[in-house]
Amino acid sequence: MTENPYLPVEAKIEKIIDETSNIKTFVLKPSRKIKFETGQFVQLTIPGIGEAPFTPSSSPYQTEKIEITIMKVGLLTGKLHEMREGEIVGIRGPYGRGYPFDDFYNKEVLVLGGGVGMAPLRSLLLTLLKNVDKFRRIVLCYGAKTPEDIVYKDAFPEWKKKKKLEILRSVDKAAPGWEETEGLVTVLLDKVKMDLKNSVAVVCGPPIMMKFGTFKLIDLGYKPESIYLSMEKNMSCGLGKCGHCALGKYYVCKDGPVFKYDLIKDIPDIWL
Amino acid sequence: MKFYINKVDWEKFLEQISKTYRIYAPQEVYDELSYQLLSPENVNNTTYGTYRAVQPLKIFFSLPQEKVTAVTSQPEKTIVLGVKNCDLKALQVLDKIFLEGDFVDPFYRERRENTLIISSDCYQPKDTCFCTLLDNNPFPEEGFDLNVSPIDNGFLLEVGSPKGESFIASIREDLKEATSDLMEKRERKRKEAKKRVVEVNREFKTKRPFSVIVKDEYASPVWEEVTKTCVECGACTNICPSCYCFLLVDTKDEGKFPKVKFWDSCQHTGFARVAADVNPRAKLYERLRNRYLCKYEYRPENFGIVACTGCGRCVEACQGKIDKREVIKKLSEKEEK
Numbered sequence A: 001m002t003e004n005p006y007l008p009v010e011a012k013i014e015k016i017i018d019e020t021s022n023i024k025t026f027v028l029k030p031s032r033k034i035k036f037e038t039g040q041f042v043q044l045t046i047p048g049i050g051e052a053p054f055t056p057s058s059s060p061y062q063t064e065k066i067e068i069t070i071m072k073v074g075l076l077t078g079k080l081h082e083m084r085e086g087e088i089v090g091i092r093g094p095y096g097r098g099y100p101f102d103d104f105y106n107k108e109v110l111v112l113g114g115g116v117g118m119a120p121l122r123s124l125l126l127t128l129l130k131n132v133d134k135f136r137r138i139v140l141c142y143g144a145k146t147p148e149d150i151v152y153k154d155a156f157p158e159w160k161k162k163k164k165l166e167i168l169r170s171v172d173k174a175a176p177g178w179e180e181t182e183g184l185v186t187v188l189l190d191k192v193k194m195d196l197k198n199s200v201a202v203v204c205g206p207p208i209m210m211k212f213g214t215f216k217l218i219d220l221g222y223k224p225e226s227i228y229l230s231m232e233k234n235m236s237c238g239l240g241k242c243g244h245c246a247l248g249k250y251y252v253c254k255d256g257p258v259f260k261y262d263l264i265k266d267i268p269d270i271w272l
Numbered sequence B: 001m002k003f004y005i006n007k008v009d010w011e012k013f014l015e016q017i018s019k020t021y022r023i024y025a026p027q028e029v030y031d032e033l034s035y036q037l038l039s040p041e042n043v044n045n046t047t048y049g050t051y052r053a054v055q056p057l058k059i060f061f062s063l064p065q066e067k068v069t070a071v072t073s074q075p076e077k078t079i080v081l082g083v084k085n086c087d088l089k090a091l092q093v094l095d096k097i098f099l100e101g102d103f104v105d106p107f108y109r110e111r112r113e114n115t116l117i118i119s120s121d122c123y124q125p126k127d128t129c130f131c132t133l134l135d136n137n138p139f140p141e142e143g144f145d146l147n148v149s150p151i152d153n154g155f156l157l158e159v160g161s162p163k164g165e166s167f168i169a170s171i172r173e174d175l176k177e178a179t180s181d182l183m184e185k186r187e188r189k190r191k192e193a194k195k196r197v198v199e200v201n202r203e204f205k206t207k208r209p210f211s212v213i214v215k216d217e218y219a220s221p222v223w224e225e226v227t228k229t230c231v232e233c234g235a236c237t238n239i240c241p242s243c244y245c246f247l248l249v250d251t252k253d254e255g256k257f258p259k260v261k262f263w264d265s266c267q268h269t270g271f272a273r274v275a276a277d278v279n280p281r282a283k284l285y286e287r288l289r290n291r292y293l294c295k296y297e298y299r300p301e302n303f304g305i306v307a308c309t310g311c312g313r314c315v316e317a318c319q320g321k322i323d324k325r326e327v328i329k330k331l332s333e334k335e336e337k
């Protein structure tokens, strides 16, 4: 029998990094190299428990190890959070279409992220930074619930030093010592001036933030075809076969997970 | 290539090849036609020229439940006999899903490659059949290896693929080419059969095609109304020859990453649910509507194939007596009165 797309390869958990009280980053070393493009996703299996899709948060240029940032929300993610360094999980992929970042060349790139939605965006950001000469400007607007809920806390000071990259952050609820914006992440969009004719926006976060973020971008004058969204749907196979991830006529696992907004804007109820 | 073979010779041939193939043929069991394994004892019980079997053709290719991470043995050489056009059309959808795209389902492919499809004309539709409403015919024109049309105490044999051609190689010499008289006879029988299906469905005819109706009437209150009797059993999707959706389940079985693939149904509550209990199709009527959109709008847009072939199985299987034809008619009525 030829290649079996249902069968994962083993990956060792080399390191677990606590990001927040309910988000951890897992550094995985797959037994076979998994080359992915930024924005593509993989399926992680805990043997005998289940499988779920996650987008690597590491740079696609780092191929020995894959980092995956996971928020604890239910059964499988709960079990993952109980796992220890050295244990084995299954991984298969990569799947889907990631960020077509060569479409972003010579443009201003606005990256809008919320909560654990920063995971794929970190991978994208690392990719953009690696090719920074090709872009006019990169602006990251990131929001979290509280300062404690911000992921990759150690990375921000480094990123702030980067040329061409501007970072704005907000928290829904501030705490002592927080000197940046307080409010929903969309308020940050009022603070940035983008050259709209020459700009794309990339959005990833919880459904409600995706919805209002997108509407806000449209209000600001972004065209639907310049907005790139990461859609989260229920997934089982990741292969474009099982039907679980349907979004209108599309299967998110194969036609997405990244969609230009103009492709999906007329499909009813996309934000759920 | 078209030939004539008489019934006795055909059955002799089947008996002979049943030594190398498992042959499944539609036979009457408790008032239903169901696929039975052919043996010398039952070979002449096969019904060729009436409606489709109760089981959908997909059961031979996408199993209701199957281990997909263990290497399975080579599937046995199989023949499915008496397949009707509605099932051949539906198989096109499954082929698109499982054989095309970036990934191929190796289990499906192996079974598909090891199976020969011998279709036959349908001269006696059921009152639940509605292939003609979807511009399908009750007789096969493509997608078969061989087609047999019962005629004059024998069969008009039509070769539809190289696989079918080599299959009959051993008896090829003894076969007579079909005469034009025989061809005309088949044509007449086919026309009459089609007329019968059209007749059965006279009251369900709509002006707009189904694809347009489901799209235009997305927001219609009819969806909720017709869902009232639905008990969410999933019979409609299980019995449907073109429903392919499945769920991978990790099991505690032996082996590395044991996963079992089960048929799943978009009618079930959890089908599209994501974490934090967010469900894009939380209401039952939204899920029922999804099935119609899948069949008449989405798959046609993807593949150029209407995914409902009008086989009528879901109409018969429904506990809530929901008839797709009536639903579409109701949806369409507002504008067409």
Ligand SMILES: Cc1cc2nc3c(=O)[nH]c(=O)nc-3n(C[C@H](O)[C@H](O)[C@H](O)COP(=O)(O)OP(=O)(O)OC[C@H]3O[C@@H](n4cnc5c(N)ncnc54)[C@H](O)[C@@H]3O)c2cc1C
Residues within 6 Å of the ligand: A041, A052, A053, A054, A055, A056, A068, A069, A070, A071, A072, A073, A074, A075, A076, A077, A078, A116, A119, A120, A231, A232, A233, A234, A235, A257, B270, B271, B272, B273, B274, B275, B276, B277
């Ligand atoms: C492309 C993509 C990329 C993603 N990337 C990330 C990422 O980088 N980081 C991250 O943290 N998250 C990510 N997610 C989300 C992540 O996949 C989900 O949070 C994860 O699947 C939740 O699994 P769980 O078992 O912990 O949650 P649960 O809520 O326990 O289960 C969720 C799944 O199980 C099903 N389910 C639950 N209960 C039932 C029931 N009773 N009956 C039937 N089905 C049920 C749901 O329908 C759903 O499929 C991504 C999702 C997608 C689609």
Ligand code: SF4
Residues within 6 Å of the ligand: B090, B236, B239, B240, B241, B242, B243, B295, B307, B308, B309, B310, B311, B312, B313, B314, B315, B324
């Ligand atoms: S939807 Fe119903 S009538 Fe249409 S192909 Fe499926 S089972 Fe047959």
Ligand code: SF4
Residues within 6 Å of the ligand: A243, B237, B240, B242, B243, B244, B245, B264, B265, B266, B267, B290, B291, B292, B294, B295
């Ligand atoms: S989405 Fe529903 S109707 Fe469409 S193939 Fe899957 S189970 Fe069948």
Ligand code: FES
Residues within 6 Å of the ligand: A234, A235, A236, A237, A238, A239, A240, A241, A242, A243, A244, A245, A246, A251, A252, A253, A254
């Ligand atoms: S997850 Fe199976 S089709 Fe997309």
